[in-house]
Amino acid sequence: MKTRNFRVFSLFFVFVCIQLIIFAPMTTAVGAKSDFRPDITIRLGHIEEALKTIEAFSEQNAKSQWSPRSLIEGTLKGTQWLDPDRAMVFGLVLSEKSIEQKPKMAVLVPFTEPNPEFAAAYGAVEKQGYYLISLPPGQGGNIGKKLESALVQNAQDPQNRLLTVDIAAARALAKAKPEIEDMIRKARQGIEQQQSTAMEGPEAFEADQAEAMIRSFLNFFEQVKTFSTGLDLNRRDTAFFSEVLAAADTELQDLIARAMEEDAQSLLGKMEFSDKLGMQFRSRPFDISATTAFTEKYFGEMYKTMGVDLQGAASVVAPFTGETAGAMAIEPAGLVIEAVSCIKADRDLSVNYLESEYIPWILKTGEGMTEMYKKQYPDKDIAPVFVKTEKTTVADIPVVGVKGNLPIVQDPGDDIRIFEMPLRMAVKDRCLLVTPDDGRMADLMAQVAKLKPAPASGPLMEMTMDWGALMRTMSAMAPEQIQSSHKEIPDTGTLNYTLDLSEGKVRSRYAMKTEDIKKFMAFVATLDPVPAGPEQDPAPAPSPETKQAEPNPEPDQSTSRSSSEKSRQPSQKQTKTGQERFSKDEPRYWTEKGGLYLAYGNIDAAVKHFEKAVALDPENAGAHCNLALAYAENRKFEKALDAMDHALSLEPENARYLHARGWIRVQTGQRQKGMADIEKAAEKGHPDAVRYLDRIAPRHTREDSQ
Structure with missing residues (x-):
């Protein structure tokens, strides 16, 4: 289906995204309570802290002279004037009469002090403690009392996340109904026209299927009062989240209300699986039958396009309670999975159920997937995706199974690779057991025999994934020319996923440690380019003049080279791209690359590079400072203070070094000495020290007291 067929959604979201990029919306001040809410609300908070975190691992810092900070500060005419404890808010209200009419849009920007340059640039109207901008800019601040009041009220809500987007889905769809119907009609006409003119095109029923899919989606979102999504970003965690609030008296609200039993008993709460399987998952008891029926009703057409x-x-x-626990690993040859699903107490299942219902359903699903693959690769010989395997016995219990054979074609001219998925199944003690082979089945049976019920707790579903292990597998499955360019992928922590239902809401969250993301990006930055032939030059190294690549006392603060570094003029040679490079015999080579490693979180590599720089030039104060910061990031604070003292012995009045030593001392608990260093740096005009004393230190004090 062509993109133009979704123009109503483009109208909603693309325009909002453009405004978000321009104005970086946030939350604000005071106002009277009101039930009115915009159809779309976007909030962006804690810009300064977010920029620090982004700059700590942003690849853009090493490859472009334009850093996230410079872009944001250029757009907002600086950030020091913004109120760090409040957030900007963007609001959009669609017309009640027709979506074709101009919607009301505005941004509320809180400040601690006015910024005339910003006001002049965007035609902002100054209010009490905030600017108000009607969109497009230049139309003044007359947006109506209801919208302004809603923005002010929204600004009073606690803003613990970097970015939040709230969409009043059901209300927005109701306003856009005529436009949506027109969109569906034109989409159908476009598909039918393609069918009539294409030599080989979709079959006739696909127009009906496309319309049915769209209407199913719309019927679902008509039950959603508010859809929220956004990003949490701080020095500890990075997370993407979404939240669906069901409208009153809807199937969705009813499903959420009865999906989870309040007094449910968990059988698998302490079930453990091999840590060699990098993806662990579990769910607590819930109404899986009702949830599956609901999913089929509103998303079944989408699954059909995938052959399911x-x-x-x-x-x-x-027959199942919904409680499941298991683990799996994606390996180059296929999927290895072991799992246990609980059976309801009033259902007496046996191997007969597996052979008469469960496996036939898997095989039928496989038939649909096989047909899908045959259409996708008409010139390939596609074998059945699922086939039944032999029946065996383990510990006097019958074991049956199927084997998945998923075809993978990386290039139309390549042969088919088979991604295998062996599934052996048995029923024991109210549990369905699934393993890749009979040997593991025996171990799982022994574990199940020891299980005891306990009150259910925790979210509805949760999963942890070893990100590094997954990336290593994906690398091994890649074409050979790409594999050869990859170095050993490091351990990069876990990706954690949770899904929960409560208070009429469906909440989901993907999260990783920010340090783990930095580590992975550091690895990506060291990858060699894919060989492209002898006639092409290799990809240029990051410019040694890129200031953002240098390490910072805090993960967000820009730093400049020391005066001793600036006085040196290392020999340079030009690549064919015009970028400068340094010899490995020069300290600058090691400080620049060490700064890159430090910015991306590869601390051990940064330490080695800075140590090399210090060995080559013991009088280089900047190298000693960088080494100190790397030691501090590695929690080697005694070494860090020694190195920073050495830097200050060479340049006693350097404000940057004073601020850095103060920061290290604060990390080690020497707060009084640390603050004395930072105050001295601030007296000398160091901007990060001034910012720390004015804004960050008071906030950290509040956080420590909570």
């Missing part, structure tokens, strides 16, 4: 028919799934899963 959910119509029979609701009856197949009816």
Whole structure:
């Protein structure tokens, strides 16, 4: 389906994104309570702290002279004037009469002091403690009392996240209904026209299927009062989240209300699986049959396009409590999975159920997937995706199974690679057991025999994924020319996912440690380019003049080279791209590359590079400072203070070094000495020290007291 067929959604979201990029919306001040809310609300908070975190691992810092800070500060005419404890808010209200009419849009920008340059640039109207801008800019601040009041009120809400987007889905869809119907009609006409003119095109039913899919989605979102999504970003964690609030008296609200039993008993709460399987998952008891039926009703058409028919799934899963625990690993040869699913107490399942219902449903699903692959690769010989395997016995219990054979074609001219998924299944003690082979089945049976029920707790579903292990597998599965360019992928922590239902809401969250993201980006920055032939030059190294690549006393603060570094004029040679490079015999080579490693979180590599720089030039104060910061990031504070003292012995009045030593001392608990260093740096005009004393130190004091 062509993009133009979704123009109503483009109208909603693309325009909002453009405004977000221009104005970086946030939350604000005071106002009277009101039930009115915009159709779309965007909030962006804690810009300064977010910029620090972004700059700590942004690849852009090493490859471009334009840093996130410079772009934001250029757009906002600086950031020092913004109120760090409040956030900007963007609001959009669609017309009640027709979506074709101009919507009301405005941005509320809080400040601690006015910024005339910003006001002049965007036609902002100054209010009490905030600017108000009607969009497009230049139209003054007359947006109506209801919208302004809503923005002010929204600004009073606690803003613990960097970015939040709230969409009043059901209300927005109701306003856009005529436009949506027109969109569906034109989409159908476009598909039918393609069918009539294409030599080889979709079959006739696909127009009906496309319309059914769109209407199913719309019917679902008509049950959503508010859809929220956004980003949490700080020095500890980075997370993407979403939240769906069900409208009153809807199927969705009813499903959420009865999906989780309040007094449910968990059997698998302490079930443990091999840590060699990098993806661990579990769910607590819930109404899996009702959830599956709901999913089929509103998203079944989408699953059909993937060859999966959910119509029979609701009856197949009816005997189960919804509680599942397991682990799996994606390996180059295929998927290894072991899992346990609990069976309801009033259902007496046996191997007969597996052979008569469960496995036939898997095989039928496989038939649909096989047909999908045959259409995708008409010139390939596609074998059945799922086939039944032999029946065996383990510990006197019958074991049956299927084997998945998913075809992978990396290039139309390549042969098919088979991604295997062996599944052995057995029923024991109210549990369905799934393993890759009979040997593991015996171990799992022994574990299940020891399980005891306990009150259920925790979110509805949760999963942890070893990100480094997954990336290593993906690298091994890649074409050979790409594999050869990859170095050993480091351990980069886990990606954590949670899904929960409560208070009429569906909440999901993906999260990783910020340090783990920095480590992974550091690895990506060291990758060699894919060989492209002898006639092409290699990709240029980051420019040694890129200031953002140098390490910072805090993960967000820009630094400049020391005076001793500036006085040196190392020999340079030009690449064919015009970028400068340094010899490995020069200290600057090691400080620049060490700064890159430090910015991306590869601390051990940064330490080695700075140590080399110090060995080559013991009188280089900047190298000693950088080494101190790397030691501090590695929690080697005694070494860090020694190195920083050495830097200050060479340049006693350097404000940057004073501020850095103060920061290190604060990290070690020497707060009084640390603050004395930072205050001295601030007296000398160091901007980061001034900012720390004015804004960050008071906030950290509040956080420490909570």
